[in-house]
Amino acid sequence: MIVCKFGGSSVASTAQLKKVKDIILSDENRQIVIVSAPGKCFKDDVKVTDLLYECNSIVQKNLSCREVFKKVAERYVEIAKGFKLDVKELNAVLDGVRFNIDAGRGTDYTASRGEYLSAYLFSQVLGWSFLDTADVIIINPDGTVAPESYDLIKRAIIPGKKYVIPGFYGATSNGQVKTFSRGGSDITGAIFARALGATLYENWTDVSGIYAADPRLISNARVIPELTYKQVRELSDVGASVFHEEAIAPIYERQIPIQIKNTNQPEDKGTLIVPETSSKDLIGVSGKTGFSALRVSKLMLFKKYGARHAMLTMMHIFGVRPSYSLYGIDSIVWYFESKMASISVAKAMCDRLKKEFELDEVTVVPDQAVVGLVGDMTSTSYIDAAVALRKANIDINSINYGASEVTTLFFINDKDLNPAINAIYEACF
Amino acid sequence: MIVCKFGGSSVASTAQLKKVKDIILSDENRQIVIVSAPGKCFKDDVKVTDLLYECNSIVQKNLSCREVFKKVAERYVEIAKGFKLDVKELNAVLDGVRFNIDAGRGTDYTASRGEYLSAYLFSQVLGWSFLDTADVIIINPDGTVAPESYDLIKRAIIPGKKYVIPGFYGATSNGQVKTFSRGGSDITGAIFARALGATLYENWTDVSGIYAADPRLISNARVIPELTYKQVRELSDVGASVFHEEAIAPIYERQIPIQIKNTNQPEDKGTLIVPETSSKDLIGVSGKTGFSALRVSKLMLFKKYGARHAMLTMMHIFGVRPSYSLYGIDSIVWYFESKMASISVAKAMCDRLKKEFELDEVTVVPDQAVVGLVGDMTSTSYIDAAVALRKANIDINSINYGASEVTTLFFINDKDLNPAINAIYEACF
Numbered sequence: 001m002i003v004c005k006f007g008g009s010s011v012a013s014t015a016q017l018k019k020v021k022d023i024i025l026s027d028e029n030r031q032i033v034i035v036s037a038p039g040k041c042f043k044d045d046v047k048v049t050d051l052l053y054e055c056n057s058i059v060q061k062n063l064s065c066r067e068v069f070k071k072v073a074e075r076y077v078e079i080a081k082g083f084k085l086d087v088k089e090l091n092a093v094l095d096g097v098r099f100n101i102d103a104g105r106g107t108d109y110t111a112s113r114g115e116y117l118s119a120y121l122f123s124q125v126l127g128w129s130f131l132d133t134a135d136v137i138i139i140n141p142d143g144t145v146a147p148e149s150y151d152l153i154k155r156a157i158i159p160g161k162k163y164v165i166p167g168f169y170g171a172t173s174n175g176q177v178k179t180f181s182r183g184g185s186d187i188t189g190a191i192f193a194r195a196l197g198a199t200l201y202e203n204w205t206d207v208s209g210i211y212a213a214d215p216r217l218i219s220n221a222r223v224i225p226e227l228t229y230k231q232v233r234e235l236s237d238v239g240a241s242v243f244h245e246e247a248i249a250p251i252y253e254r255q256i257p258i259q260i261k262n263t264n265q266p267e268d269k270g271t272l273i274v275p276e277t278s279s280k281d282l283i284g285v286s287g288k289t290g291f292s293a294l295r296v297s298k299l300m301l302f303k304k305y306g307a308r309h310a311m312l313t314m315m316h317i318f319g320v321r322p323s324y325s326l327y328g329i330d331s332i333v334w335y336f337e338s339k340m341a342s343i344s345v346a347k348a349m350c351d352r353l354k355k356e357f358e359l360d361e362v363t364v365v366p367d368q369a370v371v372g373l374v375g376d377m378t379s380t381s382y383i384d385a386a387v388a389l390r391k392a393n394i395d396i397n398s399i400n401y402g403a404s405e406v407t408t409l410f411f412i413n414d415k416d417l418n419p420a421i422n423a424i425y426e427a428c429f
Numbered sequence: 430m431i432v433c434k435f436g437g438s439s440v441a442s443t444a445q446l447k448k449v450k451d452i453i454l455s456d457e458n459r460q461i462v463i464v465s466a467p468g469k470c471f472k473d474d475v476k477v478t479d480l481l482y483e484c485n486s487i488v489q490k491n492l493s494c495r496e497v498f499k500k501v502a503e504r505y506v507e508i509a510k511g512f513k514l515d516v517k518e519l520n521a522v523l524d525g526v527r528f529n530i531d532a533g534r535g536t537d538y539t540a541s542r543g544e545y546l547s548a549y550l551f552s553q554v555l556g557w558s559f560l561d562t563a564d565v566i567i568i569n570p571d572g573t574v575a576p577e578s579y580d581l582i583k584r585a586i587i588p589g590k591k592y593v594i595p596g597f598y599g600a601t602s603n604g605q606v607k608t609f610s611r612g613g614s615d616i617t618g619a620i621f622a623r624a625l626g627a628t629l630y631e632n633w634t635d636v637s638g639i640y641a642a643d644p645r646l647i648s649n650a651r652v653i654p655e656l657t658y659k660q661v662r663e664l665s666d667v668g669a670s671v672f673h674e675e676a677i678a679p680i681y682e683r684q685i686p687i688q689i690k691n692t693n694q695p696e697d698k699g700t701l702i703v704p705e706t707s708s709k710d711l712i713g714v715s716g717k718t719g720f721s722a723l724r725v726s727k728l729m730l731f732k733k734y735g736a737r738h739a740m741l742t743m744m745h746i747f748g749v750r751p752s753y754s755l756y757g758i759d760s761i762v763w764y765f766e767s768k769m770a771s772i773s774v775a776k777a778m779c780d781r782l783k784k785e786f787e788l789d790e791v792t793v794v795p796d797q798a799v800v801g802l803v804g805d806m807t808s809t810s811y812i813d814a815a816v817a818l819r820k821a822n823i824d825i826n827s828i829n830y831g832a833s834e835v836t837t838l839f840f841i842n843d844k845d846l847n848p849a850i851n852a853i854y855e856a857c858f
Contacts, residue, residue, distance in 0.1 A: 230759065233728060237758045252728050297834075299662060299681050305750070309738040321734070325756050328833030329666045329801075330659065372758075380819050386812045396809075402827025402840060404757030405726075411831060 003032040004202035005167060005189030008039025008047060010263040011118050014082025019263050021125065023204065032157070032196065034167045034189040035122055037114020038075050048072055048114040049182075055101055056110040069098045076117050083125045093120060108169065109177040115166035115185065123164035131156060131163050137170025137191060139178045145191055145250065146173065153195035165192065186244035190258075194250045201251060201258045203243060208262040209271030210235070210242045212284040213425045217418055221425070226272045227283045231374050232258075234407040238372030239288030243273070282375030283406075285385075285424045289414045291323065291368040292338045292346065293397065297331035298359045308332065311357060318349040324370060324409060326398050333398055335411060338366055367414040368397065372407045373424060381428045382408035388427035394420050432461040433631035434596060434618030437468025437476060439692040440547050443511025448692050450554065452633065461586070461625065463596045463618040464551055466543020467504050477501055477543040478611075484530055485539040498527045505546050512554045522549060537598065538606040544595035544614065552593035560585060560592050566599025566620060568607045574620055574679065575602065582624035594621065615673035619687075623679045630680060630687045632672060637691040638700030639664070639671045641713040642854045646847055650854070655701045656712045660803050661687075663836040667801030668717030672702070711804030712835075714814075714853045718843045720752065720797040721767045721775065722826065726760035727788045737761065740786060747778040753799060753838060755827050762827055764840060767795055796843040797826065801836045802853060810857045811837035817856035823849050 006020050024030045037048040051072050055065035073094045080087045097117065101110045116132070123130035136153045138146035149170065157163065167185025172178050180187045186203060193201040207215075209223035210232065227235075229248050236245035243260060251258070258273035294315070301307060308327070315322070315334070320341050322334035341349060341364075350362040373385050382401055389396055389410065398411040412420050435449050453459045466477040480501050484494035502523045509516045526546065530539045545561070552559035565582045567575035578599065586592065596614025601607050609616045615632060622630035636644075638652035639661065656664075658677050665674035672689060680687070687702035723744070730736060737756070744751070744763070749770050751763035770778060770793075779791040802814050811830055818825055818839065827840040841849050 229728070230726075234758045246729075249728055297659075299658070299678055300675075305745075306738075309735075309741075312738075316734075324758075326829055326832035327754050327756075328829065328838075329663045329753075329836060331833045333832050380825075383812075383815045383819055386815065390809050390812055396830070398831025399828055400755055400757065401825070401829075403755035403762050404760045407758060409757075 001031050001196060001198050002027065002029045002200045002202055003034065003189055003193040003196065003198040004030050004204060005034040005185055006036065006263065007185065007203075007205045008036040008049075009206040010204050011035050011122065012038045013041045014079050016263065017079060017083070017122065017125065019266075020122075020204070023263065023266055024126065029199075030202070031162045032192050032198070033122070033126075033128070033162075033164045034185055034192060035115060035118045035164060036167050036185040037118050038079075046071070048075055048118075049111060052110050052114055056107050059101055059104060059110070064102050066098065066102070069101065072114075073098075076121055079121060080124075085121075085124055090121065090124075093117070105177070108179045112166070112169035112177055112179050115168045119164045119166035126162070126164060128162040128164050131165050133166055133169055133188060134171040134175070134177050137188065138173055139170045139180070141172075143180065145170070145187075149191060150195040153192060157196060181244075181246070183244045184246075186247035187250070190247040190250040193256050194254050197254070198256055201256050203258055203260050204263045205242065205260065206262065206264060207242065208265055208268040209260045210240065210284070212282075212429055213421055214240070214286065217421055218425050222429070223269075224271050224283055225269060226274060226277055226279065228274060228277050228406070231283050231406050232273050234372060234404060235284050235286055235374045238286045238370055238374075238407070238409070240284065240286035280376040280379060282373065282379065282381050282428055284375070285371065285373050285421055285428070287369055287371035287417050287421055289367075289369040289417050290338050291335045291370060291411075292341070293365040293368050293411070294320070294322070294334045294336065294346075294350075295331065295361070295363050295365065296353060296357075296359050297361045298357065299330055301330045301332070307357065311353060314353060314356060315349060318345055318352075320349060324400070324411070326400055335368060335370060369412050369414045369417040369420075371410040371412060371417070371420050371424065373410070373428065374407045377401070377405055377408060384427045385410065385424045388423040389420055392419055392423040394423065430460050430625060430627050431456065431458045431629045431631055432463065432618055432622040432625065432627040433459050433633060434463040434614055435465065435692065436614065436632075436634045437465040437478075438635040439633050440464050440551065441467045442470045443508050445692065446508060446512070446551065446554065448695070449551075449633070452692065452695055453555065458628075459631070460591045461621050461627070462551070462555075462557070462591075462593045463614055463621060464544060464547045464593060465596050465614040466547050467508070475500070477504055477547075478540060481539050481543055485536050488530055488533060488539070493531050495527065495531070498530065501543075501546075502527075505550055508550060509553075514550075514553055519550065519553075522546070534606070537608045541595070541598035541606055541608050544597045548593045548595035555591070555593060557591040557593050560594050562595055562598055562617060563600040563604070563606050566617070567602055568599045568609070570601075572609070574599070574616075578620060579624040582621060586625060610673075610675065612673045613675075615676035616679070619676040619679040622685050623683050626683070627685055630685050632687055632689050633692045634671065634689065635691065635693060636671065637694055637697040638689045639669065639713070641711075641858055642850055643669070643715065646850055647854050651858070652698075653700050653712055654698060655703060655706055655708065657703060657706050657835070660712050660835050661702050663801060663833060664713050664715055664803045667715045667799055667803075667836070667838070669713065669715035709805040709808060711802065711808065711810050711857055713804070714800065714802050714850055714857070716798055716800035716846050716850055718796075718798040718846050719767050720764045720799060720840075721770070722794040722797050722840070723749070723751070723763045723765065723779075724760065724790070724792050724794065725782060725786075725788050726790045727786065728759055730759045730761070736786065740782060743782060743785060744778060747774055747781070749778060753829070753840070755829055764797060764799065798841050798843045798846040798849075800839040800841060800846070800849050800853065802839070802857065803836045806830070806834055806837060813856045814839065814853045817852040818849055821848055821852040823852065
């Protein structure tokens with residue numbers, strides 16, 4: 001049995017949904033379909049979810065979202081008409097949703113209606129059953145999935161029957177609709193794949209797989225044919241986007257493979273994410289900007305046990321939680337997202353750290369970027385990458401090699417990110 | 430005013446002490462002299478301190494150390510005779526010391542008598558004053574120097590008067606003799622230099638300075654003319670020995686320069702350790718073996734705040750305190766001294782970590798070595814070093830670059846340490 005998830009662009013219009021329908025019906029193992037909210041139909045179009053967030057803002061000002069919600073409704077009505085469905089029932093459902101939004105059911109309820117309506121409508125198109133995830137996915141206060149969700153799903157799904165299911169949300173333990181982070185339909189698909197013991201989790205999107213480098217940057221970047229859970233997780237962590245990294249956790253233990261496919265070019269091989277691979281290849285390179293480096297040093301810094309933990313605790317008071325860290329003999333560099341601390345907060349944090357821990361030096365260096373080279377790190381390609389960066393006159397501020405079996409991290413200046421990706425791609429791929 | 434410290438080989442015999450005397454008298458600014466215990470006079474000779482530890486073992490078995498102590502006494506008597514001193518008083522002092530050792534004054538008292546007698550005797554040779562450091566240096570239970578020591582020293586030293594002072598020990602706050610770690614006479618010198626505001630701290634030894642690489646390995650290794658406190662501290666941390674790293678702390682704040690000189694070749698320029706340098710040069714490369722790598726990984730490892738601290742706490746229960754650490758996206762590698770945990774303890778620790786933190790993987794890899802390349806790290810020589818290691822077919826297990834402004838750390842297999850130092854020295858120096 002295959003669980004397949006279709007992203008926003010795949011369900012944006014009648015034309016797109018016809019492709020989706022063809023894909024689904026071409027393999028009878030595709031029994032569970034998760035859908036996102038309709039995305040953009042054209043470049044300057046607005047995603048349904050963004051319209052819904054707009055509705056939410058209006059309602060929070062104690063006004064009715066009626067006018068904006070009309071645009072939401074139009075999207076679904078148009079699709080229904082495209083499939084020659086009777087729109088009377090749909091209109092009643094739309095009215096009910098609008099009423100609930102106006103009645104103040106809250107941000108998560110409102111934001112999740114794009115998926116809800118998408119799944120409701122597409123279940124009509126296919127003549128399949130609809131299942132509301134608010135009834136079966138319980139989301140903990142920290143955003144993780146409560147384990148009992150898997151049982152609830154198993155009990156709700158009748159074997160042999162086929163379902164269309166909304167992505168992106170579940171409910172709190174007391175039944176209030178609660179969403180995952182944006183792009184969370186990938187997580188919903190993973191939860192169903194795990195709960196139902198799927199043989200494959202298909203993730204249909206608008207690109208032909210995960211690219212070895214951002215194709216906006218490297219025009220001829222190749223699609224990665226196969227990579228591991230770990231590799232996709234670490235590639236995501238350093239900025240590559242295609243598959244939601246939190247969607248790996250639910251199926252990690254069950255080792256269900258994930259197939260990324262392109263709805264618009266279903267004949268393309270796509271990318272297969274597997275538990276283990278024997279490939280010794282490099283997988284990809286990705287990076288992201290927006291970090292600051294907090295550098296501290298003190299003679300015999302680590303003679304005092306617990307010093308680094310105490311410093312981290314202090315940093316958290318200032319709202320700073322580092323994404324990456326390198327520990328030297330008498331010094332540390334922590335990379336954190338610059339948005340976590342304004343210049344004045346960063347300064348106050350430095351002053352406090354310096355005083356409290358009697359540090360010799362504390363500085364915050366803004367405008368840092370991280371680049372991750374992902375693949376089998378027993379190769380020495382990371383050395384080629386370093387040589388290539390030097391040749392391109394790019395300053396390397398830090399290198400972390402060997403902590404991970406799949407990723408080498410390079411830290412550089414923001415402005416050098418694109419040239420760095422280019423240099424590494426050229427040298428290593 | 431110059432504080433000068435003479436190491437064990439410099440005070441091992443009459444011949445050596447004559448060189449020391451010439452050095453001291455050639456500059457009247459040399460007013461405070463710290464001495465170690467006599468070292469070896471020839472290759473298979475025994476250091477006085479080792480003889481004293483032997484005395485201590487004997488006394489702990491409730492026997493008299495008389496026979497072994499005779500060998501200690503002979504060393505001093507011989508020196509006294511070499512300087513044509515009356516040995517009657519010396520013999521009385523030696524008898525007193527032996528009596529106290531036999532009376533059970535303890536390990537630290539016993540071990541420190543080499544320096545005590547050395548300073549006593551050499552003060553007679555020079556006709557200078559003797560000052561017992563047990564009266565002026567207070568050592569805290571954790572081995573650090575109590576701040577009041579600096580005042581005690583200032584009050585004990587009469588300006589203009591010249592002193593010979595024993596290295597290596599002080600006393601606890603209730604007056605019991607307590608030693609520093611082995612080689613701790615360097616620390617004593619640093620404490621006096623700081624307390625008295627010396628313009629220079631001279632450290633006289635049997636080599637012509639700090640070498641850029643171990644001269645037993647690189648026969649033509651050059652002497653480092655100048656380096657910073659930080660650089661010498663980090664070079665020491667990765668195995669280079671010449672100057673005791675804990676001796677930097679006392680004079681770090683006062684920024685007193687340290688001159689390493691060779692008693693046997695006083696005309697050699699030696700090595701100058703300074704607070705700051707404008708030099709952009711590489712300084713040296715050093716390494717040490719005997720580490721194990723503890724590798725852990727878990728998907729989304731750091732989503733839970735405090736995970737790494739909790740793991741470190743658990744490791745400490747098993748007696749493991751890592752010397753070096755690298756944190757990846759979902760994985761960590763900690764390098765710890767292998768002697769901290771037997772194979773069975775390491776296994777038990779892995780099992781416990783795996784269970785407690787639900788880790789995906791936990792392994793301990795033995796036989797690891799660290800290599801530090803020290804110098805101004807804004808240069809890119811560390812890339813040349815990596816390339817050289819690859820060319821020499823040496824596997825690099827981890828690289829930590831950028832955490833420190835002065836050191837890049839390479840982690841390799843034990844067996845590759847010497848070839849690695851060779852390859853790096855050849856490529857970078």
